Amino acid sequence: MSDLRDEFLSEAQEIVESLSRDLLLLDQAHKDGSSSQDLVNEVFRAVHTLKGIAGMFGYARLGEVAHALEDLLDDLRLGRQNLTTELLDVLFEGVEVFQRLLAESPDAEVSEVDIVAFLEQLTSVGASRPPVEDALAAYAIDASVLAVLTEYEEHRLRTNVAKGVGLYRLKVRFSLATIDTQLEDLKARAKSIAEIITYLPSASGGDGDAIDLDVLLASSATPATLEDVLGGEGAVLERLTRGTSPVAPVRATEHHALVPPPPVRTPPRPTSAPPAPRMPSEPPLAKREVTADQLSLRSVAHTVRVDIRKLDHLMNVVGELAIVRTAVMRLTEKLRGRPELRQLAIDLHRINRGFERHLEELQDGILDVRMVPLGQTFDRLARIVRQVAREHDKEVALVVTGAETEIDKLIVEELSDPLMHLIRNAIDHGIEPPKTRELAGKPPGGTLVLNAYQKGNHVVIEIEDDGAGINPQVLIETAIRRGIVSEEAAADMGRDEALQLIFLPGFSTRLRASDLSGRGVGMDVVKTNIGRLGGVIDVQSEVGTGTKLTITLPVTLAIISALLVRVAEREYALPITAVQEAIVFDPKRVRRVEGREVVTLRGETLTICRLDELFRVQSKARGRRYLVVVAVGQKRMGLVVDGLEGQQDIVIKALGKSLSRVRGISGATDLGDQRVALVLDAPGLLDEVLSSPERALHEGRR
Amino acid sequence: MRAFVRASLEAELGADVAEAKSGFEALRLLPREAWGLVVVDVNMPDINGLELVSFLRKSDVHRATPVILISTEASATDRRRGLELGADAFLAKPFGTADLAALARRVLGVEP
Numbered sequence: 001m002s003d004l005r006d007e008f009l010s011e012a013q014e015i016v017e018s019l020s021r022d023l024l025l026l027d028q029a030h031k032d033g034s035s036s037q038d039l040v041n042e043v044f045r046a047v048h049t050l051k052g053i054a055g056m057f058g059y060a061r062l063g064e065v066a067h068a069l070e071d072l073l074d075d076l077r078l079g080r081q082n083l084t085t086e087l088l089d090v091l092f093e094g095v096e097v098f099q100r101l102l103a104e105s106p107d108a109e110v111s112e113v114d115i116v117a118f119l120e121q122l123t124s125v126g127a128s129r130p131p132v133e134d135a136l137a138a139y140a141i142d143a144s145v146l147a148v149l150t151e152y153e154e155h156r157l158r159t160n161v162a163k164g165v166g167l168y169r170l171k172v173r174f175s176l177a178t179i180d181t182q183l184e185d186l187k188a189r190a191k192s193i194a195e196i197i198t199y200l201p202s203a204s205g206g207d208g209d210a211i212d213l214d215v216l217l218a219s220s221a222t223p224a225t226l227e228d229v230l231g232g233e234g235a236v237l238e239r240l241t242r243g244t245s246p247v248a249p250v251r252a253t254e255h256h257a258l259v260p261p262p263p264v265r266t267p268p269r270p271t272s273a274p275p276a277p278r279m280p281s282e283p284p285l286a287k288r289e290v291t292a293d294q295l296s297l298r299s300v301a302h303t304v305r306v307d308i309r310k311l312d313h314l315m316n317v318v319g320e321l322a323i324v325r326t327a328v329m330r331l332t333e334k335l336r337g338r339p340e341l342r343q344l345a346i347d348l349h350r351i352n353r354g355f356e357r358h359l360e361e362l363q364d365g366i367l368d369v370r371m372v373p374l375g376q377t378f379d380r381l382a383r384i385v386r387q388v389a390r391e392h393d394k395e396v397a398l399v400v401t402g403a404e405t406e407i408d409k410l411i412v413e414e415l416s417d418p419l420m421h422l423i424r425n426a427i428d429h430g431i432e433p434p435k436t437r438e439l440a441g442k443p444p445g446g447t448l449v450l451n452a453y454q455k456g457n458h459v460v461i462e463i464e465d466d467g468a469g470i471n472p473q474v475l476i477e478t479a480i481r482r483g484i485v486s487e488e489a490a491a492d493m494g495r496d497e498a499l500q501l502i503f504l505p506g507f508s509t510r511l512r513a514s515d516l517s518g519r520g521v522g523m524d525v526v527k528t529n530i531g532r533l534g535g536v537i538d539v540q541s542e543v544g545t546g547t548k549l550t551i552t553l554p555v556t557l558a559i560i561s562a563l564l565v566r567v568a569e570r571e572y573a574l575p576i577t578a579v580q581e582a583i584v585f586d587p588k589r590v591r592r593v594e595g596r597e598v599v600t601l602r603g604e605t606l607t608i609c610r611l612d613e614l615f616r617v618q619s620k621a622r623g624r625r626y627l628v629v630v631a632v633g634q635k636r637m638g639l640v641v642d643g644l645e646g647q648q649d650i651v652i653k654a655l656g657k658s659l660s661r662v663r664g665i666s667g668a669t670d671l672g673d674q675r676v677a678l679v680l681d682a683p684g685l686l687d688e689v690l691s692s693p694e695r696a697l698h699e700g701r702r
Numbered sequence: 703m704r705a706f707v708r709a710s711l712e713a714e715l716g717a718d719v720a721e722a723k724s725g726f727e728a729l730r731l732l733p734r735e736a737w738g739l740v741v742v743d744v745n746m747p748d749i750n751g752l753e754l755v756s757f758l759r760k761s762d763v764h765r766a767t768p769v770i771l772i773s774t775e776a777s778a779t780d781r782r783r784g785l786e787l788g789a790d791a792f793l794a795k796p797f798g799t800a801d802l803a804a805l806a807r808r809v810l811g812v813e814p
Contacts, residue, residue, distance in 0.1 A: 052796065078777075147787060148752040150744050151779040176730045183726060183748060199749045201729060201757045211729055 008057040009102060010305050012050060016098045019046040021379045023095065027088050027386060036083065037156070043091070044073040050098070061115050062101045068122045069094050075126065079155040089390070090125045092383060093118065145200065145216070153198050160195065160218035167240040168194070168223075170215040170230055177209070186215070189229050194219035308409055311370055318363045319651030323670060325359060326648065328352045363649075367556055370410075374452050374461070375403035377416050381423050385448060388427045395434055395445035396427055402452035407459045408556040411533050415461075415553075418526040422463050422549055423448070425523075430467030430547050440544065442466065457555050457577040464548040470541040472498035479504070492594070499539045500691070503527045533557065534575070534666065536633040536683045552633045560652065562669070564645035564677060565628060568617040571677040573650050573669055574639070578630050578682035585627040585640055596689075599638060601629070608638040609689045614664065635686045652679050663688050707741050707772075707802065714803030715812075725749025729757070737767050739806060744773040744780045752783050759788040768809040772797075 022042045029036035051066035069091070075081035100113045149157065161167065174182045190196055200214040219226055227237050329352060335345035378400050389396040407415075431437075431446030438444050451462040472495045479485045479501050485493070505524040530537050535553035554560070554577060562573035563582070589599050590608065597608045608627065612619035619642055627638040652667040666681035704721045711717040717738070722728035725746045740758060744751040751771055758764040771784040772793045781792045790809040793802060 074777075144756075147783055148750070148756045149783075150750050150752055151777045152745070153750065154779075174726075176733075179726045179730060198753065199725070200753055201725075201749055 005057060007305070008053060008059075011053060012059075012062075012098075012102055015046050015050050015053075016095060016102070017376060017379060019043060019050075019098075020092075020095045020383055022046065023088065023091050024379070024382050024386065026083070026091075030083050030085070030088060037077075037159075040073065040077050040083070044070065044077050047073055047094075057106070059101065059106045061106070061111065061113070062098065065094065065097055065101065065115050065118065068119050072122055072126050077155075078151055079159060081126070087125055090121055092387065093121070095383065148200065149198060156195065157197050157216070157218070160197075165195075165218045165220050166223075168217040168219060168226060169238045169240060170217055171212065171236040171238070172215060173210050173212050173234050175210045179211070186230070190217065193221045193229050194226065306369070308370070311366060314366050315363075315370075316651060318359065318366060319649075319670075321359055322363075322649050322651070325352060325356055326671070328355075367408075370408050370556060371406035372409050372412055373403060374405050374407060374412065374459075377412055377419065378403050378450055378452075380416060381419055381450065384420055384423055385427065388424055392427060393433065394427060394431055396431055396448055397445055398448050398450060400450045405452040405454055405459055406555075407553065410557060411553055414529065414533055418529045418551075419461070419463070421523075421526050423450075426463060426465040426467065426547065430465040430469075432468050436468075454555065455552075459553050459555055461551040461553070462548060463551075464546060466546040469543040469545055469547055470499060470502070470539070471543050472541075475499065475501045499541055502539060503537070531681075531683050531687070534681070534683060536635065536686070538633050538635075550633065557652070560650060561647060562650045562679065563628065563647055564671070565611075565626075565639070565641040566643035566645050567611045567615070567641050568619040569642075570617065571645060571671065571675065572611070572641075573648075573671075573677045573679045574628065574630070575679070575682055576647060578632050580629040580631045580636070582626050582628045582644055585625040585638075587625075599627070601638070606636060606638045607690060608640055609685065610640045612640075612642075614685075614688075630682050630686065632683045632686055635690055637686055637689055639680075639685070650677075650679065706799075710799040710802045711739075711741070711806060714799060715806060717806075725751075725754050728754055732758075732761075732764060737764070739810060740764075740767055740769045741802075741806075742769060742771055744771060744777075744784065752780065752787055755784055755787045755789045770802075770805055770809060 022039050026036050026039045026043065029039060047066050047070045051063055051070055054060075054063035054066055072081065072087075072090075076083060076087070081087070097113060097115065097118050101111075101115070104111060104113070146154065157167070172182075172186070187196065194217045197216040197218060200216065202212040202214060217226075217230075221229075223237070223239050231237055328348065332345050332348045332352060335341045335348065338345075382398050382400070385396055385398045426448055427446075431448070432440070432442075434444035437446065447466050449462065449464040451464070453460055475498050476485070476490045476493060480487055480490055484501070484504055502523045503526075505522070527537050530551055530553070533553055534557060535551055538550045538552075539547065540550070541547040554575070561576040563576050563579050565572050565574055583601075586599075590597050591599070593605070597610070598605050599608055600606070606629065626641050626644055628641055628644075629636060629638050631637075648671065650669040650671070652669055664681055664685045665678050666684065667679045669677050669679055671677050704723065708719045708721055711719050720731055722731050725748045728740075728742070729749070740754075742751040742754050746754075749757075751773070755769055755771060758767060758769060769789045770791045770793060771781075771789040772795060773780055773784075781794075784792055791805050793805055
């Protein structure tokens with residue numbers, strides 16, 4: 001049962017996510033005034049499906065909400081309700097309600113989610129029904145035609161007429177043998193120029209091999225253009241004009257014999273009357289559940305959902321195999337030293353190479369499965385953008401690029417909170433109110449750019465706004481006032497350094513805590529969380545122009561290629577992605593600048609860190625030492641190590657609690673041969689050394 | 703949905719069922735033989751179910767063939783129109799095998 005429930009939850013989550021995406025598109029279409037009928041249908045279907053499966057898995061409250069939303073959407077779909085910003089608000093609220101309901105157990109005695117309030121809200125929106133003008137009556141379309149239109153088709157007809165789009169009838173004869181291709185051809189030709197409302201087959205015309213059809217079309221094109229595009233062999237186009245009844249006049253008599261003739265002009269809908277109650281004659285709600293058919297359809301999908309822990313386990317096995325491979329390699333090396341076993345060594349080496357290749361494939365395969373596009377996260381953010389902008393009466397256009405960029409599922413999970421915070425910040429503090437912007441000569445609506453791309457083994461996510469920017473001077477003043485930096489230190493502070501102040505704990509330039517960003521989570525937490533994922537965050541800002549935050553993350557955390565270095569007879573693993581180069585260390589070239597040790601490398605000053613001092617281990621190494629240049633994001637430094645031991649793929653294991661808080665160490669790894677190496681946390685080290693040189697060095701020497 | 707309807711009718715009534723995946727395909731299938739029962743969805747990609755009912759009722763051959771109209775949306779308008787056009791019964795989705803079979807028996811006038 002719990003498996004089924006998990007299945008339901010991920011299914012429902014997917015539906016809610018796609019619902020959210022479609023609502024955003026619908027919101028956009030509403031703003032642009034473009035056609036949104038397909039989207040409304042899509043949203044309706046999503047909610048309909050959700051209702052069905054919620055009922056099956058005992059999520060009664062969720063089902064109830066879905067049912068109420070479905071009714072509202074049905075009204076929207078059929079034109080009984082107009083699309084308004086308020087209605088969109090309620091629909092977005094519905095997505096939130098769904099997500100909160102999915103987060104709690106359906107059997108919980110007490111629920112945190114107030115669905116009654118939401119249902120009331122729905123009812124009030126549903127009640128404010130605008131009058132729908134019945135322009136169709138003027139057309140006096142033959143009752144026999146109206147009688148065979150579905151409610152939806154009739155709505156499309158009305159909508160087109162209301163917009164002043166012309167109605168046409170196209171008479172065609174299709175051969176039964178080739179009807180499919182003829183139909184596709186007609187659809188293709190009509191696509192850009194007309195909306196096909198429906199096809200009316202005629203029983204009178206046609207013989208055994210062919211059928212006459214009346215195609216009902218709406219189009220804004222001129223009759224001549226339509227004739228050009230749609231006319232042709234045997235096709236007759238006719239414009240329907242007001243006050244006439246030209247459709248299927250031949251059939252009318254015959255038809256009226258079967259159906260009592262209603263008045264030719266359909267009476268306009270009772271527009272002022274309250275909404276019609278749901279028909280009691282409809283099947284009871286309890287019966288509206290998912291049919292076996294719908295279930296079986298779902299299981300045909302080409303995707304499989306896998307618990308990420310299973311993938312972790314597989315990855316660990318790959319890690320173990322990698323260790324086996326390394327062990328075999330070492331053995332082979334030993335065999336080579338024995339002349340009588342040389343042939344054996346060569347064979348073993350060859351076999352091991354084959355093993356290595358397959359292992360790499362396996363590893364790549366598992367990594368690939370772990371990858372998910374950032375798009376899912378971005379969709380959630382888009383919803384936040386809309387909501388926050390509305391709450392603040394700001395106009396914000398979100399531009400997303402690179403949503404297809406893939407990143408490890410685990411990273412994505414941890415990424416939503418920091419990103420959400422940054423987005424809120426950007427709208428709350430970055431983008432100015434419309435009036436302020438106009439005074440500054442900017443367009444009243446702000447733009448928020450969310451950009452993702454892969455760069456080597458890293459994924460870069462940029463969040464850029466065209467808002468007020470951050471004034472470094474204000475940051476410095478605040479930092480001094482809070483005692484975070486001394487006035488002397490502040491005096492030397494460059495602009496970039498000053499901007500980094502926003503990442504310090506306890507730092508906030510906010511005058512008042514707004515309900516949006518002021519939730520006790522500061523940029524320091526964002527930075528820590530991103531650091532935990534092996535990533536870094538950088539800020540660039542120009543007063544009056546905007547702010548850009550750049551997050552650089554590793555593509556995966558599961559397995560990494562590492563450079564093994566030796567410090568005081570111990571081995572450490574340094575993620576290769578962070579290593580730029582390794583050079584011979586020349587102690588004579590070290591200078592001291594502002595309390596830091598630096599060397600000049602190709603004209604650039606590079607801060608160095610002696611790992612033996614940092615970890616308080618005594619290096620007895622004599623002779624040649626090395627400087628490993630480490631870079632993450634825009635930051636670089638040099639690590640002084642005793643030796644370089646080679647490169648190896650490693651699976652990082654979490655450290656025990658006692659070591660997990662040590663700065664500069666992110667985990668441990670098994671190198672085989674019962675050797676264990678600590679894994680250096682490059683972003684953490686960079687922060688430690690570059691942000692507070694004095695402290696790092698003092699602690700290191702103590 | 704078609705597979706479900708087909709399976710229901712085959713299992714419950716022992717019927718010999720042919721499927722058409724669109725209104726046009728139905729038009730092509732219809733002249734082939736005399737059909738005992740037509741089950742049609744209101745919403746189809748081309749010719750809608752109501753039109754098909756209307757077509758059947760006007761045709762000399764299929765004038766009396768029982769028709770069950772099914773629909774996802776349970777729209778009252780669609781139901782009314784369908785019945786007015788001459789459908790014998792209307793069934794709103796979702797429904798179970800037993801619902802469909804019972805209705806089919808009723809319109810066909812056969813005992814379970």
